[in-house]
Amino acid sequence: xxxxxxxxxxxxxxxxxxxxxxxxxxxxxxxxxxxxxxxxxxxxxxxxxxxxxxxxxxxxxxxxxxxxxxxxxxxxxxxxxxxxxxxxxxxxxxxxxxxxxxxxxxxxxxxxxxxxxxxxxxxxxxxxxxxxxxxxxxxxxxxxxxxxxxxxxxxxxxxxxxxxxxxxxxxxxxxxxxxxxxxxxxxxxxxxxxxxxxxxxxxxxxxxxxxxxxxxxxxxxxxxxxxxxxxxxxxxxxxxxxxxxxxxxxxxxxxxxxxxxxxxxxxxxxxxxxxxxxxxxxxxxxxxxxxxxxxxxxxxxxxxxxxxxxxxxxxxxxxxxxxxxxxxxxxxxxxxxxxxxxxxxxxxxxxxxxxxxxxxxxxxxxxxxxxxxxxxxxxxxxxxxxxxxxxxxxxxxxxxxxxxxxxxxxxxxxxxxxxxxxxxxxxxxxxxxxxxxxxxxxxxxxxxxxxxxxxxx
Amino acid sequence: xxxxxxxxxxxxxxxxxxxxxxxxxxxxxxxxxxxxxxxxxxxxxxxxxxxxxxxxxxxxxxxxxxxxxxxxxxxxxxxxxxxxxxxxxxxxxxxxxxxxxxxxxxxxxxxxxxxxxxxxxxxx
Ligand code: HEM
Numbered sequence: 001x002x003x004x005x006x007x008x009x010x011x012x013x014x015x016x017x018x019x020x021x022x023x024x025x026x027x028x029x030x031x032x033x034x035x036x037x038x039x040x041x042x043x044x045x046x047x048x049x050x051x052x053x054x055x056x057x058x059x060x061x062x063x064x065x066x067x068x069x070x071x072x073x074x075x076x077x078x079x080x081x082x083x084x085x086x087x088x089x090x091x092x093x094x095x096x097x098x099x100x101x102x103x104x105x106x107x108x109x110x111x112x113x114x115x116x117x118x119x120x121x122x123x124x125x126x127x128x129x130x131x132x133x134x135x136x137x138x139x140x141x142x143x144x145x146x147x148x149x150x151x152x153x154x155x156x157x158x159x160x161x162x163x164x165x166x167x168x169x170x171x172x173x174x175x176x177x178x179x180x181x182x183x184x185x186x187x188x189x190x191x192x193x194x195x196x197x198x199x200x201x202x203x204x205x206x207x208x209x210x211x212x213x214x215x216x217x218x219x220x221x222x223x224x225x226x227x228x229x230x231x232x233x234x235x236x237x238x239x240x241x242x243x244x245x246x247x248x249x250x251x252x253x254x255x256x257x258x259x260x261x262x263x264x265x266x267x268x269x270x271x272x273x274x275x276x277x278x279x280x281x282x283x284x285x286x287x288x289x290x291x292x293x294x295x296x297x298x299x300x301x302x303x304x305x306x307x308x309x310x311x312x313x314x315x316x317x318x319x320x321x322x323x324x325x326x327x328x329x330x331x332x333x334x335x336x337x338x339x340x341x342x343x344x345x346x347x348x349x350x351x352x353x354x355x356x357x358x359x360x361x362x363x364x365x366x367x368x369x370x371x372x373x374x375x376x377x378x379x380x381x382x383x384x385x386x387x388x389x390x391x392x393x394x395x396x397x398x399x400x401x402x403x404x405x406x407x408x409x410x411x412x413x414x415x416x417x418x419x420x421x422x423x424x425x426x427x428x429x430x431x432x433x434x435x436x437x438x439x440x441x442x443x444x445x446x447x448x449x450x451x452x453x454x455x456x457x
Numbered sequence: 458x459x460x461x462x463x464x465x466x467x468x469x470x471x472x473x474x475x476x477x478x479x480x481x482x483x484x485x486x487x488x489x490x491x492x493x494x495x496x497x498x499x500x501x502x503x504x505x506x507x508x509x510x511x512x513x514x515x516x517x518x519x520x521x522x523x524x525x526x527x528x529x530x531x532x533x534x535x536x537x538x539x540x541x542x543x544x545x546x547x548x549x550x551x552x553x554x555x556x557x558x559x560x561x562x563x564x565x566x567x568x569x570x571x572x573x574x575x576x577x578x579x580x581x
Contacts, residue, residue, distance in 0.1 A: 042522060045550045053552050054522045058511045120505030122518040153461055161460075179479075186501070187494065189574055191483035193516040198478060239463055246471040256516045257577040259482040265474075330517050331525050408534060409524040 008361065010452065011082040013089035018445050019099055020075030021355060024068050025438045027106070028348075031064030032431045039424030043417065052114075059125035060113050066123070066207075067106065069343060070170070072351035073210040074098075074141055077163065079358050080217060081148045084160075090147035094140035101137040105130060121180065123200055128178055135174055142167055157220070157229035158238050159213040165242060166209030173203035194258045201249025207347065209245065215306065215350040218299060218357045237279065240272055248273075251321040255330055263323065270321035273314055298374050299360070302353035305382050309345025312389070316341065328403075333423075334396030341389050344430065345382075352378075355441050362448040370440050377440065381433030387426035395419040487574045493566065500567025507554055515571055523551060528579065530565070530572035540565060 038057040040047050048057075082089050089095060109126045112118070119127045145167060151160050177199035179185045185192050220229050228234060250266020316338055320329045329335065356374065360367050367374075395416055402412040489497055504510070512523035519525075529535045544561045547553030556564070 041550075049550070049552060054520065054550070055508050055511045055552065058520045058522075059508065118506060118508035120508045120510055122510050125508055125511060154458065176475075185479075187498065188483065188485045189515075189571055190485045191479070193518060194478060194483045196518060198475075235460060239467070242464075242467060246467065247474065252517060255577055257574060258478075259484075262478060262482050331514055331521075333521060335517070336521065406534075 009083070009086075011088050013078060013082060013092050013095060014452075015449065016092065016095040016099060017075055017079035017358075018449050020071060020078055021358065021445055022442055023099070023103065024071035024075050024351075025355070025442055027064045027071060028068035028434065029438050031061055031068055032434060034061040034064060036424070036428055036431055037061075039420075039427045042420040043424055055118075056113050056116070059118070060110065062123055063109060063113070063126065065343065069207050069347050069351065070210065071102070072354070073166070073207070073214055076214045076351070076354040076358065077141075077145060077210075080214075081145065084217075085149055087148070090144050091140065094144055098137055098140040098144075101133070101140075105133045105137055108133070121177070122196065124177060128181060131174065131178055135171065138167075138170065142171075155230070157216075157226075158234040159216040159220070159229055161235075161238055162209045162213030162216065162241075165245075166206045166211075166213060169202060169206035169209065169245060173199045173206055177203065190256060190258055193256050194253055194262065197252045197256070198249050201252055202245055204342075205241075205245030205248070209241070211347045211350050212241070214354045215303060218354055219303060222297070222299065222357070237276065240276060244269060244273065251317075251326065252330075254323050254326045267321065267323060270318065273318055273321075276314060297360075298371065298378065299353040299357040301375070301378055302349045302356065305378065306346050306349035306353070308382075309341065309349065309385075313338065313341045313345060316393075328400045329396060332396035332399040333392040337389050337392035337396065340392065341385075344385055345389070348434070349382075352437055352441075355437075359441060359444045359448070362445075363451065366444055366447055370444060373436060374440050377433050377436030379433075381430060381437065384426050384429035384433055388423065388430050391419060391423035391426055395423060485574055486576075487570065489570060493570070496563050496566040497570045500563035500565070500570075503556075503560055503564050504567060512551070516575075526568055526571070527575050528572050530569045531579070537565060537569075540568065 034057050037048065037052065038054060038061050041049075041054045041057060078089065078095055109130050112126055112130065117127055118125050119131075121128075124131055145163070149160065151164060153161065153164075177196065179195055179199075180192055185195055216229055216234075220226060247265055247269040250262050251270050253266070254263055316334070320326050320334060320338060356367075398416055398419060399412060402415065407415075509526075510519040512520050514521070514525045515527050517525075524535075529540055530537065541561055543551055544554070544556055544564060
């Protein structure tokens, strides 16, 4: 078999990047499995009620899929950093330490959920001391990022800004999300809830910065256009995104009786998203014609699906940011559609674009054999995701009508059953689509790593 | 240079804004007395220890398998006795946590406090 491997520059740290890729996709695989179990708990009230109740499945699902997102981004960076600056990773040992601490923290978190030990806070439902370890595990990564790249922000491309911002804000927001440990925050529910929404909302923004940075980087590499990522327009949208990261969280807190200006600021900032929306629609045709041209290239296809999901989720985000509508949509599955629509449709698609971009770099020849099955995986995932997303919107709308009719929770749950089924069954198909992408990617990465070992011997 | 300045300006506004949100933006008009506060804190600690957030929401934070609890206390369809019953025995989906009377009353006191702060819900 011939590969173009020998022609490409390789780095010793690629091995660790591959380990991170496999780790990231393992998180996703287990996270998906728990999501499906959680879905069945909606349909069957007593399903695993005593052994692995929703009290455990939801935090496990959320923790694992969230960790897939940032680990997937980190894995990509370990691969890209040496290539961007043509020098080896600053601290290879550090990357290994990162991997070890991260695995250890994950094992402890999963164990604590199984044992019923909780911190009991939304999204970060594990005991708080584990959050400190999570931050710690990032430190070698941060050192590697800044010391390998030695960014010069005056003329750095926008993705370097985006990654740096993602890292900075992950530290800020994860620390902020633990302010509740101080009584000043914990004893006042209004403050506690507002700050928690603030921290979590911006934390999601920090992952977006990491993942969008990756998307822009591979787009640049594939198109060969190095100007786009340095253009004023690119920076305009970076700063708009940053402003949203900092202030947009407020649309989750309309219902919290904090000071009225918190809402006003949030509302105004949210509406700047309309600019992004307009821009995307304008770019749409251009992107689409490019996508058609490059349809055979899997990362392109994933990037253009991500574009489609950005469009749909942005429309949804703008709708739920209008206070009068938020009044109805908040606290329903419409919020879950907002959360999962973005984390699957946008983040997961961009990350798989990165995963498959790396795989193709590692050896086009292997990949050729798997192109068809990968394409099928991408199609199944996106088609099913559309149904899954519609199911969540439907469940949410039903809840709104039920609230308006003053129905009891029990009646609502009875009426929602067909929608829950629709949700869970389409979720299973999403799982199946992603399963294909995960298994194919892991097997290709392992193959290319075996060949690497052979050629280097 | 413009970019760096823009970043510094935004970041500084973010820090100042955070300061406002942490203080005057989130002052509460409902301030329990010392004794109540102890019970509220205990109830809240139980709410966290048993991860009620996975199934219930308070002010929109939390999972959706169970009902939202922000105003459960003053809801004519639910109220204290109904809540107690569920905490004592669990429900169709809600597990039985085998709480003792003390714990149940602490949780209810906590939820009563949350309900009292929820003026924005009741205006509707
Ligand atoms: C890449 C794949 C996925 C990602 C990134 C993801 C992400 C998330 C996130 C962020 C939440 C929290 C939502 C919120 O509180 O608003 C969530 C909740 C949930 N997800 Fe997923 N999810 C994925 C796939 C799935 C699949 C395939 C299923 C299968 C049915 C599923 C079932 C659930 C359930 C049942 C919840 C809990 C909803 C509730 O709060 O009651 N997820 N997911």
